[in-house]
Amino acid sequence: MKLKDDEILTLCxxxxxxxxxxxxxxxxxxxxxxxxIKRIVDHHDDVEEVMQSxxxxxxxxxxxxxxxxxxxxxxxxxxxxxxxSYLQGRKKQNLADWELMEPTxxxxxxxPLFNHEKxxxxxxxxxxxxxxxxxxxxxxxxxxxxxxxxxxxxxIADVTGTSEGALKxxxxxxxxxxxxxxxxx
Amino acid sequence: xxxxIREELQEQxxxxxxxxxxxxxxxxxxxxxxxxxxxxxIWSKIQAESxxxxxxxxxxxxxxxxxxxxxAASIAFVGxxxxxxxxxxDEFNLSQDDMLxxxxxxxxxxxxxxxxxxxxxxxxxLTNEEIKKYIAENEGLDVKSI
Numbered sequence: 001m002k003l004k005d006d007e008i009l010t011l012c013x014x015x016x017x018x019x020x021x022x023x024x025x026x027x028x029x030x031x032x033x034x035x036x037i038k039r040i041v042d043h044h045d046d047v048e049e050v051m052q053s054x055x056x057x058x059x060x061x062x063x064x065x066x067x068x069x070x071x072x073x074x075x076x077x078x079x080x081x082x083x084x085s086y087l088q089g090r091k092k093q094n095l096a097d098w099e100l101m102e103p104t105x106x107x108x109x110x111x112p113l114f115n116h117e118k119x120x121x122x123x124x125x126x127x128x129x130x131x132x133x134x135x136x137x138x139x140x141x142x143x144x145x146x147x148x149x150x151x152x153x154x155x156i157a158d159v160t161g162t163s164e165g166a167l168k169x170x171x172x173x174x175x176x177x178x179x180x181x182x183x184x185x
Numbered sequence: 186x187x188x189x190i191r192e193e194l195q196e197q198x199x200x201x202x203x204x205x206x207x208x209x210x211x212x213x214x215x216x217x218x219x220x221x222x223x224x225x226x227i228w229s230k231i232q233a234e235s236x237x238x239x240x241x242x243x244x245x246x247x248x249x250x251x252x253x254x255x256x257a258a259s260i261a262f263v264g265x266x267x268x269x270x271x272x273x274x275d276e277f278n279l280s281q282d283d284m285l286x287x288x289x290x291x292x293x294x295x296x297x298x299x300x301x302x303x304x305x306x307x308x309x310x311l312t313n314e315e316i317k318k319y320i321a322e323n324e325g326l327d328v329k330s331i
Contacts, residue, residue: 030223035210147190175197178201179199
């Protein structure tokens, strides 16, 4: 049964129904948060670690959530911040590097969960898919928020702390690069 | 797809604006059991997190009250001993004024000093003959030539 955000929040606010509320919350947002985090930290094992710390943070702070932003925005922001902290903590790369990092498609083969068989997609979808992978990391994430999640720019700005103008420009460039990639290939 | 986004894509003449919405997750699948079992997995982590951590007992609290009392008494005893030694040493560290004051007030001591001093002979009051006689008798020297 799918509950509305405010219904989930009501459950989470009471200690007796906290577990039920959190289970609904996880159930409804786990896929979206998974893919958002994966856009940033890349490897499944790292995503698992970040996911865990995200939900612990949610559990610790949900009773203090005042509803000043949408529940989804709040969750995305926690996931975004935890992912960035994870990257910084691991010193795998600093934030500036991550934002500009060009993808290396071959690296995906090291991920045991990468499913090569899914290349059976329709031709055009496969091309777009590949094109998205050529985007720098932060641009890819912004594309994910805007196209996949259909988030308004104001909400993306709230999550990432980037100005709406910069986000619009980034999405515009991402779409342009995807189009060029499709034409080239 | 959201019309605002579709219009934005069509303005750019993007292929994305002309195809049905598709959720692009970079051609990857994740282990089905990971997301399926996530609620249970996370909840068990939360429960583990909410368990009260073993309280750390300080070394002081580990001692019984009797042992604490004995320790306090020992410390007090040692402290008193050190205090006494320091004070005793102070008595010997008298200033010159203190010593003078002491001597002036100790009549017996002063009397003894005076008696001792009477034993000494005032050489100025002796004649040369008396001195020569003393030397001849006590030292065995020939004093006639002096």
